[in-house]
Amino acid sequence: AEKHTQTIRIATAANMQYAMRELIKEFSAHHKIGCDMIVSSSGKLTGQITAGAPYDIFVSADMKYPEEIFEKGLSFEKPKVYAYGQLVLWTTTDSISPTLETLKQDHIQHIAVANPKTAPYGVAAMQVLDKYDLMNDLKEKLVYGESIAQTNQFITSKAAEIGFTAKSVVLSPTMKNQGNYTEIDEKAYDRIRQGIVRIKRTDAENKNTRIFYNFIFSPEAQQILKTNGYAIP
Amino acid sequence: MIDWDPLVLTFKLAAITTGILLVIAVPLAYYLAYSRSKLKPILETLVSMPLVLPPTVLGFYLLVTFSPGHPIGRFIENELGIQLLFSFPGLVIGSVIYSLPFMVQPIQAGFAGLPHALKEASYVLGKSRFTTVIRVLLPNMKPALLSAVVLAFAHTVGEFGVVLMIGGNIPGRTRVASIAVYDEVEALNYDLANTYSLILFAITFLLLLLVYLFNGGYLKRLFHKMRT
């Protein structure tokens, strides 16, 4: 029980989990506050928070979900952007060069993208394809991952030869040296704004949560986010 | 706006899967029910194993196995010319693997519950094992068969972990209703999700209700009444 008063629960969107692990490590080095990370899709986490999940902070992969929570009056403040996601084109097959031009080639049969309905990186990928007028040619090749995480599984298992994913993924510790990626021009898609909110579980603010919230915007934390493949505000 | 494609696909998948499962499960269950081999308990255990893994994880392993990078996947694609990933046949195979225990277990229990005399009487009358199974044993274990079929069918309708993983959620090809509902819930479109759920629920409810009415002889009685 003692542990619980000290520990804060951080609901983390799937694509943020690698960065979050480092952030928590850094945070724990300076504060005596335990952190439990709960990873899931932003959609599920939002549903759970609406139903009263005992999470203290919600680190989302976009702004839609935290805004939903704010509008329901479940957060202490409006969601605030802590980082921008960056889109990359990634392949784990060495013989393929990950460029937009190769996508049209015949040996590319499947292109993995996240479901635009639920994942911000999916929305961005679609915008890119539209922008470069590739949509008609590639439509038949697209396979949709439920989340960015599943998109990654399509790519790493080579089930899809290539796919759009988050830069944070290809820089993650487990994937760092696997395959090749190229960054997509940031101008080709709307910025992927990732927001954070503190959850209002009781009316009283939790001091520890506040400390962590502030930490995210600290220069040290922002630096960590940057090295993990995010652009910072 | 409701998209009917996923629903059509779902019931197509469920029907085909159930059909294939029946063909596989009956001989397998027969073997498990009657074999006296020492390997039998091991096989029995293995049959239930697909259940132990979370569907997405099972789906992931299937994804890896079916991918061109894997010898099995390469073999299937090159030698048999079948494209399993992100295709309807792949969904069918995934669903068959995952729903296998639901079909095998009740049928096995059904076989095990039958008196030996039935089999013996049929053999003595010169009937082959196949004829005996089809015409004597299966018709005498209808409740078990029915529960197997209903479990497998309903489960395939609702299943989405495996299907999502190896299907790739492609509209019109592998995007089944369960994924559609899931998507809407994820996207916080609860109204649409409810609508999908309700339709899925309603259709399956009616289907199963028909099956149970038929099984209970209610339909027969109804027709009978209408005729007289």
Add this chain to the structure above:
Amino acid sequence: MIDWDPLVLTFKLAAITTGILLVIAVPLAYYLAYSRSKLKPILETLVSMPLVLPPTVLGFYLLVTFSPGHPIGRFIENELGIQLLFSFPGLVIGSVIYSLPFMVQPIQAGFAGLPHALKEASYVLGKSRFTTVIRVLLPNMKPALLSAVVLAFAHTVGEFGVVLMIGGNIPGRTRVASIAVYDEVEALNYDLANTYSLILFAITFLLLLLVYLFNGGYLKRLFHKMRT
């Protein structure tokens, strides 16, 4: 680094769920097998309905129902003082609902397959319905019972959609092994995921194997040999 908490939690959940399901399913299956009510086909259909919805979606509906914003959730929390969401009891209830068809269906088929004479003989000997079920009917449908228990148990071990949704993946409390595997796969930690899967697989395999060995009388024979 392997965290054993989720595994302990998983088998605790599976055991409790299976136990509760047995208690619920036997009378329910009995009713469904023997009732001649007109409502029976409807009830039969309803029992299978939890299967039709994708687990996460079912989990979502349960989440909404159990939340303090919902009359039912409020009632349970205020009047009964039970906190269902994001707690172990909630997982149990969710699993029970989702696995209900796996338990009810085979047991119902088991009852339906028994000769009427057993029941009648027991009644005539003055035995109550309860005694008859416990001492005569259930012992004569062991294969059906076994398949029900195995399906429900294995399914609860592997289930994660419902559990993830209403449990919230809280370490030590609601983070079961299936979610742990799922997480690791999601995080692309395939090695760790494999390890978890293997452990989950191995433990369940051994458990079920023991059950089947016992059921097949292999253990008895083994002990017998050892003693002689």
Add this chain to the structure above:
Amino acid sequence: MIEISLQKKLNTADGNMMMQADFEVESGIIHTIYGASGTGKTSIFRMLAGLLTPDAGKIVVNGQTWYDAANKINRKPQQRNVGFMFQDYALFPNMSVRKNLEFALKNEQNRVIIDQLMDIIALNELQHRKPETLSGGQKQRVALARALVNKPDLVLLDEPLAALDKPMRQKLQKYVAEVQRELGFTMLLISHDVGEILKLSQGISVLENGQLSPPREPASFFTSSAVSGKFQFEAEVIHIKREGIVFILNLLVGNRLIKIVAQPDDVENLHVGDQVIVASKGFNPLIYKV
């Protein structure tokens, strides 16, 4: 006293038939229900045991109303305290022979009855075997014993000894008669075996065309002709053999084979399979006890 009046529509081999069974049986006797296959004997038993509901009628056993259509009384089988030996045994496959008997015990009941019964049915050696592994006659013996364990008010025996060989049958007939006399319960018997009926029962009712006849004395029912100082019996011709100038006839009297010597003109029109009456004007039997 057992008073029974039952009406039930049965769907028999001769089409739909209304069965009407009215009879009274004194307490403490064995009474036989006799009739052709499929006439409804087992159905009467099932109605008495509460396993089948009559269309109308009344069952009163020792003053207690078990069933009364008019007053909507219908006791459950559990509340009737009958012992029912089923025609197809209905043993519990999950229980050993002994456990099948023990299951029938009432709560407070003395268990010695089990050992006594086990002895009588001569299955001690097989007491831990499951019914599945018993022979037909062995199953029948267990079923008979089980119906007697809990000392019921009314015992219903449906062809109790049909599958048994003669010595075992005689032994059990003796036992049934004894135990009935000792414990004084009322017993209804379905049997096709005339010897058994004559030996065991004090009354007989015949079920025919859906009607149960009034009770009669079994001996008078089975004896076709009155005694008038002469000796006479019906028989079937099994074999005819010439031996010198006479013929030797093998006659089947009931289940017994007897040989008699006959004159050529007696035999003239006789064929194997014929039913005959053998009589003698002046018959002075010698009777030896064996």
Add this chain to the structure above:
Amino acid sequence: MIEISLQKKLNTADGNMMMQADFEVESGIIHTIYGASGTGKTSIFRMLAGLLTPDAGKIVVNGQTWYDAANKINRKPQQRNVGFMFQDYALFPNMSVRKNLEFALKNEQNRVIIDQLMDIIALNELQHRKPETLSGGQKQRVALARALVNKPDLVLLDEPLAALDKPMRQKLQKYVAEVQRELGFTMLLISHDVGEILKLSQGISVLENGQLSPPREPASFFTSSAVSGKFQFEAEVIHIKREGIVFILNLLVGNRLIKIVAQPDDVENLHVGDQVIVASKGFNPLIYKV
């Protein structure tokens, strides 16, 4: 010709026992296997049908080896062409009476046999009923008919008529004898009914203590004493009644009740239940055909 030599360890009511059954039966006759309950009669049938594997031995039917332990020959039940009427019927619950018979037809076989058999067992009215709804004796008749449908080489009848009333039993006995004579198949019969054995079978072997006796003629086996011009039979005393200065004895001869007049000194030591021999020195029977 059927040559059988079977060895099988059985676990009987008297403990483990090695059963040894050696016998030869001519083709085209009916032969009875007789013996007490649980001695292994059904087991012999099961070995003949291929449902139970002997420990050792040989089965040769009409020159074809069905089983030979030494040469590891063991034909499947399907390859033996036997008709087996099971003691507990083993009807198919999912099929109607008629369908049960039709299922037994061979591919090319003429279906008229079904109608003939349905007539004979007198269940036409019930032909579309499921076995579950039949009476005990009705089931038995269906089982008997089913065993005869496909005109097997060897017919095994395990207590075929035990549950039937006398008229039905006589009718079917007649039919069995007829059909056997007509089609000429070999038939083995298990029965406890002496009359049935005498009427139907041309030979009898007795199974006792695990040994099957050599075949004998049934009549000689069941007749206890030789003929010597006098008349004599065994009987059981059922009832003794004084009538004036004489006594009237009700005697059970086999399944038949007869009455005879006896002198007081004959009756002196006699009690109900006693076995007696009735004899007469000078017996000149009158025989009337009925």
